[in-house]
Amino acid sequence: MRGMPRMGRLVSLxxxxxxxIAAAPxxxxxxxxxxxxxxxxxxxPIALRWTAQTVDQRHTVATLTLRxxxxxxxxxxxxxxxxxxxxxxxxPMPGDGVEVAPIAGPLVRLRPVGGPAMLxxxxxxxxxxxxxxxxxxxxxxxxxxxxxxDDDPNHGVALTDYRVxxxxxxxxxxxxxxxxxxxxxxxxxxxxxxxIVPVPLDTLSPVFPxxxxxxxxxxxVAVARWAVRAPAxxxxxxxxxxxxxAGDVPGSPGQSSVPLTLAIGPVAGEVSDEAYHLTxxxxxxxxxxxxxxxxxxxxxxxxxxxxxxxAATGRGRAIPLFEISDAPRFGxxxxxxxxxxxFQSRDEVLRVIxxxxxxxxxxxxxxxxxxxxxxxxxxxxxELTEVGARRSQNFGRGATLPLHTDPGRMPTTxxxxxxxxxxxxxxx
Numbered sequence: 115m116r117g118m119p120r121m122g123r124l125v126s127l128x129x130x131x132x133x134x135i136a137a138a139p140x141x142x143x144x145x146x147x148x149x150x151x152x153x154x155x156x157x158x159p160i161a162l163r164w165t166a167q168t169v170d171q172r173h174t175v176a177t178l179t180l181r182x183x184x185x186x187x188x189x190x191x192x193x194x195x196x197x198x199x200x201x202x203x204x205x206p207m208p209g210d211g212v213e214v215a216p217i218a219g220p221l222v223r224l225r226p227v228g229g230p231a232m233l234x235x236x237x238x239x240x241x242x243x244x245x246x247x248x249x250x251x252x253x254x255x256x257x258x259x260x261x262x263x264d265d266d267p268n269h270g271v272a273l274t275d276y277r278v279x280x281x282x283x284x285x286x287x288x289x290x291x292x293x294x295x296x297x298x299x300x301x302x303x304x305x306x307x308x309x310i311v312p313v314p315l316d317t318l319s320p321v322f323p324x325x326x327x328x329x330x331x332x333x334x335v336a337v338a339r340w341a342v343r344a345p346a347x348x349x350x351x352x353x354x355x356x357x358x359x360a361g362d363v364p365g366s367p368g369q370s371s372v373p374l375t376l377a378i379g380p381v382a383g384e385v386s387d388e389a390y391h392l393t394x395x396x397x398x399x400x401x402x403x404x405x406x407x408x409x410x411x412x413x414x415x416x417x418x419x420x421x422x423x424x425a426a427t428g429r430g431r432a433i434p435l436f437e438i439s440d441a442p443r444f445g446x447x448x449x450x451x452x453x454x455x456x457f458q459s460r461d462e463v464l465r466v467i468x469x470x471x472x473x474x475x476x477x478x479x480x481x482x483x484x485x486x487x488x489x490x491x492x493x494x495x496x497e498l499t500e501v502g503a504r505r506s507q508n509f510g511r512g513a514t515l516p517l518h519t520d521p522g523r524m525p526t527t528x529x530x531x532x533x534x535x536x537x538x539x540x541x542x
Contacts, residue, residue: 159184338430373398
């Protein structure tokens with residue numbers, strides 16, 4: 115206040131003094147409860163239990179019970195619990211004891227209201243949740259709870275002591291769609307499984323999917339390794355055929371190999387370019403495909419036959435004699451891999467593609483983007499992955515999307531650093 119006239123300084127000091135007096139609480143006022151706090155690596159002494167109570171033709175009513183397992187009173191003010199609720203939580207009714215606020219997608223926040231400000235050690239508080247779906251299994255119960263303080267909104271603390279209580283057997287649901295009569299109890303599942311009649315393994319085809327036409331001959335050919343013969347146009351298929359030796363029962367040094375001939379040609383009675391004809395005889399095996407794709411499908415069938423064959427004494431595997439003609443029933447045989455919602459590594463994606471080839475699937479729907487995240491890099495638009503592929507409770511430490519679902523299943527290291535410790539959940 116240097117340079118200010120003396121009277122002006124006195125007026126300013128008087129105003130400051132009056133403001134401080136007005137902001138102070140009246141004498142005898144109890145201190146305001148402080149919200150819970152936890153440092154990185156620590157947990158809060160809180161247990162959460164979600165329990166379904168009633169199910170009608172349109173809703174599931176459940177309770178979320180919070181218990182103070184600590185030795186000190188726990189403040190019920192100044193924080194929110196964030197959960198991912200795949201079954202939406204409707205607006206609470208008066209007396210439900212809970213405030214619910216949506217955030218994004220299935221992520222919502224909630225907190226108890228209308229009760230005491232402090233929760234004594236060993237005491238509980240119950241919130242009533244009204245889910246918008248009929249639940250007959252616990253898979254739609256809220257997951258991934260974590261606590262966020264009002265005065266520190268950029269960080270979350272995982273509530274690791276969380277359990278979804280087992281569903282109890284229920285009476286038939288009035289007005290429910292056909293097939294939804296009651297909750298399936300473990301005893302019901304046991305009785306249903308007891309009716310299953312095992313199918314003898316030797317009656318099943320070793321090839322999956324089941325080929326159009328299969329003839330099994332008497333006898334087998336002992337194979338330690340294949341000697342692959344193929345034209346230059348089937349170079350890639352020949353390299354794959356050579357790998358069928360890997361993992362087989364080792365043969366003795368110097369053993370003669372068995373011929374495996376690959377060729378492109380017509381397949382009788384089939385028009386698909388993925389059709390093939392596989393023959394296994396005492397003198398070797400032949401695969402003729404309508405195209406290179408057909409030869410590859412035939413190799414997958416041979417691979418399954420070899421894997422299922424028993425070991426031959428000192429001579430590799432005893433491959434049964436077969437004649438198979440096959441073609442796909444459907445031109446489009448696809449599988450969707452959702453890496454937007456459930457991120458997978460490059461190696462895992464390649465493994466899925468290998469498994470698709472075994473099952474003779476031919477279309478991969480790689481779901482690269484959804485509202486949970488953007489998973490494909492475009493150099494001209496780097497923000498799509500720099501921002502759109504990352505989610506975090508910490509909005510103040512860089513541009514990310516807000517958390518959207520169970521943080522325990524999200525892939526980003528930034529998010530993992532902000533939710534401490536990583537959330538876990540016990541489910542029945």
